[in-house]
Amino acid sequence: MTSPEGSSGAAKSADESAASGHFRALESLYAAAPVNALFQSQLEIIEAGRARITFIANERYFHAAGATHGTLYFKMLDDAAFYAANSLVSDRFLLTTGFNLHFTKPLRTGKVIAEGKWISGKRRVFIAEAHLMDEEGDEIGRGTGTFMRSHIALSGLDGYRQPD
Numbered sequence: 001m002t003s004p005e006g007s008s009g010a011a012k013s014a015d016e017s018a019a020s021g022h023f024r025a026l027e028s029l030y031a032a033a034p035v036n037a038l039f040q041s042q043l044e045i046i047e048a049g050r051a052r053i054t055f056i057a058n059e060r061y062f063h064a065a066g067a068t069h070g071t072l073y074f075k076m077l078d079d080a081a082f083y084a085a086n087s088l089v090s091d092r093f094l095l096t097t098g099f100n101l102h103f104t105k106p107l108r109t110g111k112v113i114a115e116g117k118w119i120s121g122k123r124r125v126f127i128a129e130a131h132l133m134d135e136e137g138d139e140i141g142r143g144t145g146t147f148m149r150s151h152i153a154l155s156g157l158d159g160y161r162q163p164d
Contacts, residue, residue, distance in 0.1 A: 019048060021162040022090045025154070026083055032159025041076070043083055049118035049128075051083035058109050068107040073132060077101060077143040080116030081128035085147045088118060093152040094126065099145040110135040124149055 023045035030036060030043040030053075041055035053076055063069040078099050086094045116130040131142040154160045 018090075023087060025160045025162045026086060028161045029154070029157060029159040030079070030083065035075075039072075039075075043079070045083060045087050048087050049084055051080050051087060051116040053080050053083075053114040053116075055112055055114070056110070057107055057112050066108070068109075070101070070103065073103060073107075073141040074099070074101055074143070076112070076114040077116075077130040077132060077141060078145060080114035080130040081143065081145040082116070082147055084116035084118045084130070085121075085126035085128040085145075088122060088126070089149065089154075091154060092149045093154055093157065094147040095150045097125075097146045097148050099143055101141065101143040103141050105134070105138055105140040107132075107134060107140050112140070119144070 026045055027043050039055055041053055044052045044054070046052055055076060057068050057072060061068045061072045078096055081099075082094060082096060112135075113133045114130055115133070116128055119127040119129055121127050126147045127144065128147065129142065129144045132140045134140050
């Protein structure tokens with residue numbers, strides 16, 4: 001006879017396995033996006049509601065004054081917040097509907113980490129925040145985004161592949 005703890009443990013394990021499959025599929029989706037071929041970056045879904053993107057900034061992203069252009073800040077902050085929010089939605093692709101960005105320090109080159117975290121919302125609109133940290137551990141930018149469920153099924157997107 002199975003104990004109540006055993007059966008709830010089995011259900012929890014199945015839920016964790018499904019979530020892990022969704023997280024790995026989102027990571028595959030990120031890697032498959034054509035725009036991400038332009039960047040040395042990797043997505044990791046840490047847990048439900050948390051995502052991390054590690055990337056390398058170099059001179060190819062500089063503006064005329066010799067520092068990283070704000071488009072790279074936006075892209076990585078938006079992606080980290082987006083994937084943190086989409087980690088909570090396993091059937092639909094979310095869309096960014098708004099994003100506020102704050103630059104806190106210029107970035108030249110090096111390894112950068114974008115950390116995204118879901119803040120609120122679980123039905124139609126999600127709010128998530130993200131921050132960028134340079135190699136010295138200093139914050140170089142932060143942002144907050146709103147994301148909305150689309151009519152696009154994740155399962156129909158090239159790149160969204162659940163592990164076998």
